[in-house]
Amino acid sequence: QQQVKQSPQSLIVQKGGIPIINCAYENTAFDYFPWYQQFPGKGPALLIAIRPDVSEKKEGRFTISFNKSAKQFSLHIMDSQPGDSATYFCAAYYQGGKLIFGQGTELSVKP
Amino acid sequence: KAGVTQTPRYLIKTRGQQVTLSCSPISGHRSVSWYQQTPGQGLQFLFEYFSETQRNKGNFPGRFSGRQFSNSRSEMNVSTLELGDSALYLCASSMGSGPYNEQFFGPGTRLTVL
Numbered sequence: 001q002q003q004v005k006q007s008p009q010s011l012i013v014q015k016g017g018i019p020i021i022n023c024a025y026e027n028t029a030f031d032y033f034p035w036y037q038q039f040p041g042k043g044p045a046l047l048i049a050i051r052p053d054v055s056e057k058k059e060g061r062f063t064i065s066f067n068k069s070a071k072q073f074s075l076h077i078m079d080s081q082p083g084d085s086a087t088y089f090c091a092a093y094y095q096g097g098k099l100i101f102g103q104g105t106e107l108s109v110k111p
Numbered sequence: 112k113a114g115v116t117q118t119p120r121y122l123i124k125t126r127g128q129q130v131t132l133s134c135s136p137i138s139g140h141r142s143v144s145w146y147q148q149t150p151g152q153g154l155q156f157l158f159e160y161f162s163e164t165q166r167n168k169g170n171f172p173g174r175f176s177g178r179q180f181s182n183s184r185s186e187m188n189v190s191t192l193e194l195g196d197s198a199l200y201l202c203a204s205s206m207g208s209g210p211y212n213e214q215f216f217g218p219g220t221r222l223t224v225l
Contacts, residue, residue: 043201
């Protein structure tokens with residue numbers, strides 16, 4: 001199954017809150033898991049990425065948690081700010097070069 | 112360093128026509144990938160080129176084709192356009208091919224098929 005299922009579709013949090021976006025996959029051939037951030041009118045930009053042999057990776061306010069046995073991974077945004085309002089995509093690399101994206105989560109951080 | 116550039120930014124075509132989109136990667140990048148983004152299907156991988164060779168291909172009909180030139184610039188062609196081809200077409204470049212090479216996306220070409 002070449003799919004990555006992402007939830008929720010949209011998310012509203014207050015400034016300072018910790019939005020959590022979840023993704024799940026079935027194909028064990030996926031070998032690298034990046035997260036992208038997209039602002040309106042722009043292309044996606046890489047936020048953070050994780051290999052399947054690592055359970056957690058943190059970069060600044062962004063943290064990925066990875067559960068290989070459950071085939072699930074999630075993005076946490078600490079101390080969220082209105083500037084974090086964007087659409088977030090999880091993704092997985094397949095067959096070395098194909099990037100399969102989740103459906104996206106539209107995040108709104110209220111001041 | 113200049114980012115990925117895509118031309119044109121907006122395009123309106125009618126059903127049955129053909130269209131060519133262009134992508135100039137970041138200087139030094141040898142891999143170019145193309146994606147289609149629609150509200151219904153999300154972001155879908157079209158194909159990847161590395162050193163003028165197609166390395167990977169997504170699940171799109173043969174009407175979608177591409178090529179890469181010796182300077183790494185890439186073009187994507189869609190023939191016999193259908194209404195469902197209306198989408199944002201994104202190009203991404205990376206230094207090498209494969210998962211550990213960060214992909215940098217351009218702003219996209221918005222194609223509308225009437």
